[in-house]
Amino acid sequence: MNNAELFARAQLTIPGGVNSPVRAFRAVGGTPPFIRSANGAWLTDAEGRRYIDYVGSWGPMIVGHAHPQVVSAVQAAAAAGLSYGAPTAAEVELAELLCMLVPGMEQVRLVSSGTEATMSAVRLARGFTGRDAIIKFDGCYHGHADSLLVKAGSGALTFGQPSSAGVPTDVAKHTRVLPYNDIAAVNAAFAEAGERIAAIIVEPVAGNMNLVAPSEGFLASLRALSTRHGAVLILDEVMTGLRVGLRGAAGRYGITPDLVTLGKVVGGGMPLAAFGGRRDIMACVAPLGPVYQAGTLSGNPLALAAGLATLNLVQSPGFYERLEETARTLTAGLVEAARQAGVPFSAQSIGGMFGLYFRSSAPRSLAEVLACDTAAFNRFFHAMLAQGVYLAPSAFEAGFVSSAHGEVEIERTIEAASQAFRTTARDAC
Ligand SMILES: *Cc1c(COP(=O)(O)O)cnc(C)c1O
Numbered sequence: 001m002n003n004a005e006l007f008a009r010a011q012l013t014i015p016g017g018v019n020s021p022v023r024a025f026r027a028v029g030g031t032p033p034f035i036r037s038a039n040g041a042w043l044t045d046a047e048g049r050r051y052i053d054y055v056g057s058w059g060p061m062i063v064g065h066a067h068p069q070v071v072s073a074v075q076a077a078a079a080a081g082l083s084y085g086a087p088t089a090a091e092v093e094l095a096e097l098l099c100m101l102v103p104g105m106e107q108v109r110l111v112s113s114g115t116e117a118t119m120s121a122v123r124l125a126r127g128f129t130g131r132d133a134i135i136k137f138d139g140c141y142h143g144h145a146d147s148l149l150v151k152a153g154s155g156a157l158t159f160g161q162p163s164s165a166g167v168p169t170d171v172a173k174h175t176r177v178l179p180y181n182d183i184a185a186v187n188a189a190f191a192e193a194g195e196r197i198a199a200i201i202v203e204p205v206a207g208n209m210n211l212v213a214p215s216e217g218f219l220a221s222l223r224a225l226s227t228r229h230g231a232v233l234i235l236d237e238v239m240t241g242l243r244v245g246l247r248g249a250a251g252r253y254g255i256t257p258d259l260v261t262l263g264k265v266v267g268g269g270m271p272l273a274a275f276g277g278r279r280d281i282m283a284c285v286a287p288l289g290p291v292y293q294a295g296t297l298s299g300n301p302l303a304l305a306a307g308l309a310t311l312n313l314v315q316s317p318g319f320y321e322r323l324e325e326t327a328r329t330l331t332a333g334l335v336e337a338a339r340q341a342g343v344p345f346s347a348q349s350i351g352g353m354f355g356l357y358f359r360s361s362a363p364r365s366l367a368e369v370l371a372c373d374t375a376a377f378n379r380f381f382h383a384m385l386a387q388g389v390y391l392a393p394s395a396f397e398a399g400f401v402s403s404a405h406g407e408v409e410i411e412r413t414i415e416a417a418s419q420a421f422r423t424t425a426r427d428a429c
Contacts, residue, residue: 002047006034027394028378033385038065040404043390051390052409056400058392059207059239059264062323062352063313064404070268070309077305083297090304097311098266098274102241103250104257108276109285110299114238114263115143117273118201120285120293121259122147125199125232127291128281135189135200135231136160137180139209139366142201142236142261152177158192180206180365181215186225194229199259201234204249207398208239209369211348211355213362219255226258232281238263238273239398242311244351245320252351268310270303319403323352326401326410330354333414341421343376354399356391369396379427383420389413 001009010017018024018032025032033045041064043051056062063070077090091110099105111117122134122145134147142148150160150172160175162168176193178185190197200222206212226233235257241248242265250257258281263273276282284291313319327349334356338345346357357363358373358380377395384391389412392399 003034003045004031006046007031022394022397025393028381030382032393040064041402041409049388051388052413053390054399054401055390055392056402057269059243059400060267060269062243062265062402063310064402067313069313070306073305073309074302077301080301082302083300085296088299088301090301090308091299094304094308098276101247102260103247104278105260105276106279107282108274109293111273111275111295112271112297112300114261114273115145116295117238117261117263117275118142118148118236119145121234121261121275122199122201124281124284124291125234125259128284129198129230129232131196131198132174133176133193133196134174134198135176135178135186137202138177139180139212139369140203140206141208146171147175150175150177180212181218183218183221186222190225190229197229197231199232199234200226201236203239204235204237204253204255205240205244205350207353209366209396210357211350211353211398212364212369213348213350214253215364219253223255232258234259234261236261242266242314243353246314265310266307267303268306270306271300272303272307320351323401323403326405327352327354330401330410330413333410334417337414337418338421340418341425343421343425352401356399376424379424380420383423384416387416387419389416
């Protein structure tokens with residue numbers, strides 16, 4: 001079956017034909033390739049076409065697809081049984097490693113998805129402080145728990161509004177949504193309701209509205225304000241953890257959070273995520289404390305095998321320096337190709353993640369991301385896909401490189417982009 005046949009068939013039994021919405025290509029139009037296999041930096045679709053992959057399963061595949069050490073670790077774990085629902089030595093090993101690597105992590109609980117990690121961290125912050133309100137930022141994504149599927153209220157309304165049907169207004173009203181990088185807005189929220197705010201949750205580098213870097217001092221101000229008002233600072237590092245550096249964004253920007261959430265890279269492509277942080281806060285989690293949290297498959301042995309093998313690889317000397325260099329070479333090449341084609345474009349990378357923007361400078365907020373030329377992105381996306389380069393199928397996603405992206409892949413990508421930018425510019429006229 002080809003991609004189109006598979007997509008048509010998928011839509012009969014799966015809503016939209018996909019198990020996570022952005023995979024459906026609704027933003028860019030067209031038929032998503034159905035992936036048959038992947039190796040290193042490359043994907044192969046159902047029609048045998050190959051693509052250089054800059055999605056990396058939305059972040060986890062930092063050592064490339066089907067890395068032999070990761071695959072053999074998972075195979076060995078599978079042969080020893082798929083799940084026990086009882087403690088294992090591997091869980092202790094990963095917990096110890098994370099507590100050693102991640103700033104502020106004194107204890108950690110393993111879960112199966114980023115959504116579970118952030119949902120649990122928010123509940124824990126509320127249980128610890130005895131407060132209900134939380135602050136999040138416009139354009140940050142923290143998974144699909146009710147409290148976090150909230151957008152800013154319109155006009156004078158300071159209460160958050162549900163951003164998804166099915167989220168009760170009574171839940172959403174406890175979430176205040178502020179503009180990213182706007183410390184004055186955070187000051188104002190604390191001045192007004194500081195004693196009611198349980199937590200600030202933030203992506204320390206925003207990677208779910210394309211890539212938006214934190215402004216100078218933004219994270220430090222969040223740290224200072226939450227300390228002053230007794231609120232819990234949750235750094236949602238599900239994307240940035242082990243991605244922008246071995247110690248995540250907390251290490252990169254020198255911020256110690258009260259709680260931190262991890263996912264994506266930590267599981268090396270398997271369902272594994274984590275939340276952890278200050279010992280006194282983690283002491284509130286069941287069975288030690290009154291905040292309930294549990295999971296049948298939490299700490300799954302196969303997921304742990306993939307995660308531990310991946311963490312072993314990323315700790316090799318120079319790993320992040322090389323990854324960062326790869327991302328920098330890519331974005332610099334794309335910027336130059338766009339300049340030659342006369343297309344308004346900018347790009348930036350932070351560690352192993354990058355953002356591409358069809359505007360002249362990198363955006364600092366969701367409002368600025370929304371000002372990018374999405375039609376130009378969509379033309380560029382399809383021109384790249386046609387040449388075997390698989391970018392995220394939306395102008396509102398970050399991109400990822402892996403250690404398997406070598407000079408050959410980067411050069412081919414930049415060549416394809418030179419062509420694609422010319423098409424993009426021509427079609428615009
Ligand atoms: C991906 C992501 C999540 C959700 O993780 P899932 O594993 O998809 O549930 C949460 N927060 C951030 C910052 C993410 O990038």
